[in-house]
Amino acid sequence: MRISTIAYELKQGFKNIARNWMFSLASIVTMAACIFIFGIFYSIVTNVNHIIKGVEEDVPITVLFDENVGDAVIQDVGRRIEGRPEVLEVKYVSAEEAWEGFRDQYFGDSKVAAEGFQDDNPLANSANYEVYVKEIEQQGDLVAYIEGLEGVREVRQSESAARTLGSFNRLVGTISIAIIAILLVVAIFLISNTISTGITIRREEIGIMKLIGATDFFVRTPFLLEGIILGLIGAAIPLAGLYVMYNQVIIHILERFKVLDGILQFVPVWQVFKVLLPVGLALGMGIGFFGSLFTTRKHLKV
Amino acid sequence: MIDLVDVSKTYSKGQPAVKNANLHIDKGEFVFIVGNSGSGKSTLIKLLLKELDATSGTVMVNGVNLKNMRRRQVAKYRRKLGVVFQDFRLLKDRNVYENVAFAQRVIGRPTRVIRKRVPEMLTLVGLAEKYKARPKELSGGEQQRVALARALVNRPDILLADEPTGNLDPQNAAEIMRLLEEINDRGTTVVVVTHNKEIVNAMKKRVVAMRKGVIISDEREGEYHYED
Numbered sequence: 268m269r270i271s272t273i274a275y276e277l278k279q280g281f282k283n284i285a286r287n288w289m290f291s292l293a294s295i296v297t298m299a300a301c302i303f304i305f306g307i308f309y310s311i312v313t314n315v316n317h318i319i320k321g322v323e324e325d326v327p328i329t330v331l332f333d334e335n336v337g338d339a340v341i342q343d344v345g346r347r348i349e350g351r352p353e354v355l356e357v358k359y360v361s362a363e364e365a366w367e368g369f370r371d372q373y374f375g376d377s378k379v380a381a382e383g384f385q386d387d388n389p390l391a392n393s394a395n396y397e398v399y400v401k402e403i404e405q406q407g408d409l410v411a412y413i414e415g416l417e418g419v420r421e422v423r424q425s426e427s428a429a430r431t432l433g434s435f436n437r438l439v440g441t442i443s444i445a446i447i448a449i450l451l452v453v454a455i456f457l458i459s460n461t462i463s464t465g466i467t468i469r470r471e472e473i474g475i476m477k478l479i480g481a482t483d484f485f486v487r488t489p490f491l492l493e494g495i496i497l498g499l500i501g502a503a504i505p506l507a508g509l510y511v512m513y514n515q516v517i518i519h520i521l522e523r524f525k526v527l528d529g530i531l532q533f534v535p536v537w538q539v540f541k542v543l544l545p546v547g548l549a550l551g552m553g554i555g556f557f558g559s560l561f562t563t564r565k566h567l568k569v
Numbered sequence: 570m571i572d573l574v575d576v577s578k579t580y581s582k583g584q585p586a587v588k589n590a591n592l593h594i595d596k597g598e599f600v601f602i603v604g605n606s607g608s609g610k611s612t613l614i615k616l617l618l619k620e621l622d623a624t625s626g627t628v629m630v631n632g633v634n635l636k637n638m639r640r641r642q643v644a645k646y647r648r649k650l651g652v653v654f655q656d657f658r659l660l661k662d663r664n665v666y667e668n669v670a671f672a673q674r675v676i677g678r679p680t681r682v683i684r685k686r687v688p689e690m691l692t693l694v695g696l697a698e699k700y701k702a703r704p705k706e707l708s709g710g711e712q713q714r715v716a717l718a719r720a721l722v723n724r725p726d727i728l729l730a731d732e733p734t735g736n737l738d739p740q741n742a743a744e745i746m747r748l749l750e751e752i753n754d755r756g757t758t759v760v761v762v763t764h765n766k767e768i769v770n771a772m773k774k775r776v777v778a779m780r781k782g783v784i785i786s787d788e789r790e791g792e793y794h795y796e797d
Contacts, residue, residue, distance in 0.1 A: 271680045475658050478618065480648035480723070481675035483641070 276485070280492030283465045290461035291497060297457045298501025298554065301450035302547050306509040308443030309543050310534075315436040317534045319403060327358070327397035328406065329423040330413055340418035341394065347416060348398055353405035358397040365393040451554060458497055458558030462490050466566045487563045491556060498555020499548060506547045510540060570596040570727070570758055571617065576626035577782075578612050586612040588782040590626070594760065596726075599753045601769050602762045603793050604779035610762045613779070614731050617760070618652060619643050631726065648676050651720030651728040651757075655735035657712040659704040665691065665715050666700040672719045690718040694748060710741025717748055727758045734765050742768060769793040 284291045330348070332341055341359075349357050360368070398413070400406050410422050466473065476486050513536045521531075571594040579585040587609040594600055602610045615621040616628050619635050628635045631649065638646060659668050669690055673683045691697045694714040704712055713733060720728060730749065734742035746768050753759045763769060769776060769792065776791030777784060 269677055269679055272674070272677045275674055471658065472660055475660070475671075476675050477644075478620075478647060478652050479672045479675055479719070480644050480646075480650075482644040485644075485675055485677070 272485075276488045277492055279489035280496055283469070283489055283493045284496060286468060287461060287465050290457070290464050291493075294454070294457045294461045294497045295501040295504070297450070297454045298498055298551055299505045301447065301454045301554075302502045302551055303505035303509065304443070304450060305447050305550065306505060306543055306547060308439060308447070309546075310509070310513065310539055311439050312436055312443070313534050313539055313542075315439065318531060319436065321532055327399045328410060328413070330396040330398060330419060331421045331423070332394060332418050333420045336418045344413075344416050344418055345396055348396060348413060351409060351412065353400050353402065353409050354398060355401045356399040358399075360393075360395050360397055362394045365395065454501070454554050455558040455561075458494055458555055459562040461497065462494060462559045462562040463566050465490060465493060466562070490559050490563045494555035494557075494559025495552050496555070498551035498553070498558075500551075501555070502547050502551025506540075506544060509543070510536060513539065570594055570598075570631060571760070572627070572629040573613075573616075574627040574629070576616065576623045576628055578609075578616060578621060579624045585624070585782050587616070587623075587779075590779075590782075590784050592777060592784060592787070594758060596758055597753070597756055599750065599759045599772075599774045600761070601772070601774055601776045601791075601793075602760065602779065603764060603769055603776055605764055607781070608779040609782035610779050611731055612782075614652075614729050614760070614762055617727075617729060618650065619646065648723055649726045651723070651725035653713070653716050653720050653728070653730040653733045655732035657704070657709075657716045657736075659712055659715055659719075661704050664701050664703055665696060665707070668704070668715055669718045669722050672722050676723060686722050687718075690722045693721070693751075694718045708741065709737050710744055713737060713741070713745050714748065717745065717752075721752060721757075725757065727760065728752060730759070730761045730763075732763055733761065734763065734768060739767070743771075746772060764793075766793040 330344065332344070345357060345359060348354055398409070400409060406424060410424050413419055413422050473486055517533045520533075571592070573590050573592040576587060576590045577585050578587040590609075590613065602613060604610045612621065616623055616635075617630065619638065622636060630646070633646070635646075660671060663671065666687055669687045670683045673686060678686075688697060688700070691700055694717050696711060696714055696718065699707065699711065704715070707715065713736075717733075720730075728749070733745055733749070737745065742765065749759050749761065750772070773790045776786075776788050776793065778786045778791075778793075
């Protein structure tokens with residue numbers, strides 16, 4: 268296709284939008300609402316996932332052994348755990364290291380209070396492995412496996428917090444998919460309506476085009492471009508808004524809930540938009556394109 | 570150039586609009602198709618434009634059977650035809666130049682060709698001075714001349730004119746017919762559907778008469794003397 272023809276088709280696409288501006292505006296607003304909600308839910312899901320990942324990385328499974336179990340058994344258990352594919356890292360913590368860690372955490376500066384235990388390690392039987400998993404979902408299976416190993420007394424896990432977050436994330440994901448699906452249908456319907464109004468307005472022109480030898484492609488292209496332009500504008504506006512809002516919201520949350528500072532690590536805006544921007548624009552373009560494609564196929568029997 | 574062999578066209582309800590029509594038109598001919606309302610002459614034009622398909626029989630144009638033509642080939646076929654209507658069918662939101670250029674744009678002609686061809690056509694129809702005018706600023710005759718320029722700008726082999734003088738006063742009608750004759754003299758086959766008796770009788774061209782879908786006569790240098 269010639270550049271002059273492309274420019275002509277593009278101009279016609281913009282003209283259609285201007286002629287039919289009320290419907291165009293309604294389409295853009297609906298599309299914007301759709302992409303805005305998509306962006307919000309995507310940001311929430313991404314951040315919750317990020318937090319869960321943090322929990323997975325920070326909170327290990329602790330494997331404790333039976334009393335008086337020999338080093339050979341402990342080493343054998345360690346090797347077996349390391350051999351599991353879901354395991355990210357295994358750290359051995361001796362009884363002495365366990366006590367030191369506990370002492371530092373609970374007695375802090377009050378060293379005198381801890382002196383009473385100097386020759387008697389209260390955690391003598393607390394040699395353990397700290398096991399870090401790759402995915403929190405795999406923790407249950409791994410715990411069941413370790414519990415079945417010889418010499419293992421107890422396996423402590425902190426999966427409840429991660430599981431709650433995981434469930435919350437799934438809930439957010441499900442709700443967002445449902446809302447986005449409804450909005451997608453509304454957006455496609457409105458874009459389709461806009462295009463069919465445009466076709467009605469231009470029916471005479473289309474008739475003339477057909478009679479003087481315009482191809483189906485030539486007749487349809489301005490309408491397809493119109494749909495794509497509406498979709499892109501409808502996507503770009505909320506994405507720009509979300510970009511500006513994102514950091515403001517995080518600052519607001521951390522200021523309001525100071526206790527969470529250091530616990531919650533939010534995903535930086537560029538990392539969210541690395542995915543959200545292309546996906547959002549593609550979604551807007553896709554909805555616009557398919558909305559107008561269905562309509563031109565239905566109403567433009569050229 | 571144009572061959573109709575036993576062509577009939579019946580709409581979903583009612584009588585056939587065209588019944589067993591046989592017609593041969595040579596390259597470079599000027600032919601009037603005459604008849605009153607409902608005689609089937611406009612249906613004949615629509616069959617030639619492939620706006621409609623014949624219910625039976627064969628419509629051949631330039632050796633191509635229109636029935637076998639695929640949808641995507643129709644656009645290219647129509648580029649070989651020029652078409653003019655009684656109601657001009659100009660784009661009201663565009664000026665004279667843009668209306669004529671439109672015919673070139675839709676077939677993807679480059680801008681430099683459009684800039685050359687459109688003024689040529691406007692000069693031919695005598696509207697070079699009014700290239701910026703909108704259709705509503707022009708008289709009926711002028712609007713039809715714009716439509717004629719648009720029909721000719723792609724250099725068609727055949728010009729189909731459906732009642733081109735139907736909305737014009739005698740003076741403008743005569744001017745349009747003079748232009749059609751000039752176009753025919755340059756080698757374009759011209760087929761004019763009309764029920765304008767004065768014009769047909771004045772031009773002394775081939776006249777094909779239709780009544781109730783049937784071709785009732787076909788005369789060289791004929792006259793319009795057929796009444797229902």
